[in-house]
Amino acid sequence: MARIYVIDDDEQLLRMVGLMLDRGGHATTLINDPVEGLEQIKQNKPDLLVLDVMMPDMSGHDIARQIRAQKGLESLPILILTARSQEVDRATALKSGADDYLSKPVTSQELIERVDNLLHKRENRTRPEQGILIVMFGMRGGVGQTTLAVNLASALRRLSQEEVCLVDLSPSGGQAAMHLRLQARTTWADLPTASELDWSVFKEKLTIHPSGLRLLAAPSVPQSATEPAPELVEAFLPLLQGQMTFTVVDMPRVFSPTFTAVLEAADIALHVLAADVVSVQTAVQVDRLLSKTGISFRQKSYVLNHIQPEAELPQTTVERGLNARVASKINFDPNQSRALAQGVPLTLTSAKSPLPTMMNRMAEVIWQRVVNAAAKK
Amino acid sequence: MGSTHFGRNQLISVDLFTDAYRVTGRVLVGTGGIHAELANPNSDFLELQDAYVSRIHQPGEIISHYKVAAFRKDNINFIVLQDRREGIPVGTQHGRSVFTRGRSLSVFLTVPSFEVAGEIMHDGKIAPREILVQSIGRFLLVFSAKASASLYPEISYSGDLILIHKERIGIFCLGT
Numbered sequence: 001m002a003r004i005y006v007i008d009d010d011e012q013l014l015r016m017v018g019l020m021l022d023r024g025g026h027a028t029t030l031i032n033d034p035v036e037g038l039e040q041i042k043q044n045k046p047d048l049l050v051l052d053v054m055m056p057d058m059s060g061h062d063i064a065r066q067i068r069a070q071k072g073l074e075s076l077p078i079l080i081l082t083a084r085s086q087e088v089d090r091a092t093a094l095k096s097g098a099d100d101y102l103s104k105p106v107t108s109q110e111l112i113e114r115v116d117n118l119l120h121k122r123e124n125r126t127r128p129e130q131g132i133l134i135v136m137f138g139m140r141g142g143v144g145q146t147t148l149a150v151n152l153a154s155a156l157r158r159l160s161q162e163e164v165c166l167v168d169l170s171p172s173g174g175q176a177a178m179h180l181r182l183q184a185r186t187t188w189a190d191l192p193t194a195s196e197l198d199w200s201v202f203k204e205k206l207t208i209h210p211s212g213l214r215l216l217a218a219p220s221v222p223q224s225a226t227e228p229a230p231e232l233v234e235a236f237l238p239l240l241q242g243q244m245t246f247t248v249v250d251m252p253r254v255f256s257p258t259f260t261a262v263l264e265a266a267d268i269a270l271h272v273l274a275a276d277v278v279s280v281q282t283a284v285q286v287d288r289l290l291s292k293t294g295i296s297f298r299q300k301s302y303v304l305n306h307i308q309p310e311a312e313l314p315q316t317t318v319e320r321g322l323n324a325r326v327a328s329k330i331n332f333d334p335n336q337s338r339a340l341a342q343g344v345p346l347t348l349t350s351a352k353s354p355l356p357t358m359m360n361r362m363a364e365v366i367w368q369r370v371v372n373a374a375a376k377k
Numbered sequence: 378m379g380s381t382h383f384g385r386n387q388l389i390s391v392d393l394f395t396d397a398y399r400v401t402g403r404v405l406v407g408t409g410g411i412h413a414e415l416a417n418p419n420s421d422f423l424e425l426q427d428a429y430v431s432r433i434h435q436p437g438e439i440i441s442h443y444k445v446a447a448f449r450k451d452n453i454n455f456i457v458l459q460d461r462r463e464g465i466p467v468g469t470q471h472g473r474s475v476f477t478r479g480r481s482l483s484v485f486l487t488v489p490s491f492e493v494a495g496e497i498m499h500d501g502k503i504a505p506r507e508i509l510v511q512s513i514g515r516f517l518l519v520f521s522a523k524a525s526a527s528l529y530p531e532i533s534y535s536g537d538l539i540l541i542h543k544e545r546i547g548i549f550c551l552g553t
Contacts, residue, residue, distance in 0.1 A: 053439070054401065054427070054429045054439065054442070055442075056442050057442075059429075059439045059442075061437075061438065061439070083390045083401070084392075084401055084429075084437075085459060086392070086436070086457075086533075086534050086535065087533060087535070088436045088437045088532055088533075088534075089436075089437050091437060092436075092437025092438060093437070095437075
């Protein structure tokens, strides 16, 4: 199911197109004002846009051009649907940035076919054969690991418009849903056993955020520290990697077989710590433990998150303690407490404060890997 | 913007061409289709709703939009329709009506800035003068037609029916 926006000033046609797309299994947002529609698209970044040309105040061509000039929307599939049905109109539509063109009147079958075709093309354009698994971990609580995982997943979704899933593996009451102001009706505790698990079952357990980000939530009631079982995680992670371009896992602070199983599978492991003595000591201990278990990381980096206005330790001291470089440093962000209260991750807002700036940069680096790999194919 | 019915009247979508402009909009027509509106002797004007204006040399680009626009019929070169049923009276599209009886003849004609090729239906002596004089109304019906810009042949407009203002015709050629 894709999130499709339809912009047409003719309300009767708008409803008709909405009905056709609904029947095609898509979630539609119908907008009859082109200026308002453009703003909504910039904010919410849908999966596809169906656009009329002849509209007062702003033509469909103008909207398409503005979308193409907007960072993060360059690859949004646009289908022009217009009563101007001449060859020159088709050429103008494609030149303005539309991906496809249909003239009115249109049949339901024709519209669904074109929409599905565009969505399929988009998926094939950038999605790697196997999605990228990013794991955020650390044994010291209160260092903002969940905040970073939620913001990274949101930033990846906003930037790439690809399928992104955030997995909250906490056994002690999930926080990710709260960060996103979601009420998760299902969690990983509702998953069947590993042998019964397939994508059709698994996807029903995911909660979808309005941004399009998917969430496998943790139960709100504390669970046994050993859950979810490593066999279950080993069963659903490949499913996610097969369907999602990015999976971000917020790891529990419990050193368990599940913990090591997820780290083994990670493409990118991000060890989150704060700039205090206890955090650095804990990180060193975790590293020792991990090297004893013989886990070989594909890519592991340290992320230093300043959770207080004044850092207890400077970065150089932290690096000396770790005997390694810190890859990313996130300065204290006073906006974060408000974002948490509002249930809107900062990377989904236009805030330019330290946390979203850094997380967006991180997302860009990861997304670029996918784009470059797709270009080489 | 398809056709919308209001009792016996309906709003139909048209592409209308003057010497320098293409205007897309909707015309309210009765059971006689747009041909009857153009032939109405009580009005020298044709009114378009939701008019989107483009220049002839950039016909895909909309330069302005108006809720209503009026055109002096004498200044309209041709009108493109995607469905012939919207052009001629209801019930005359088939059989031996005055609009459809006779032989199908291929035509080539010119109006300012455009050349038009298509088919006409004619019952009687096959001669250009006969056809232009005998056909009903101010506009000639050319079916399955294509209008190409004379100076920009890559710019063309196709329609199930194109209505050509007879007084704007420069060259009129008949085939078989």
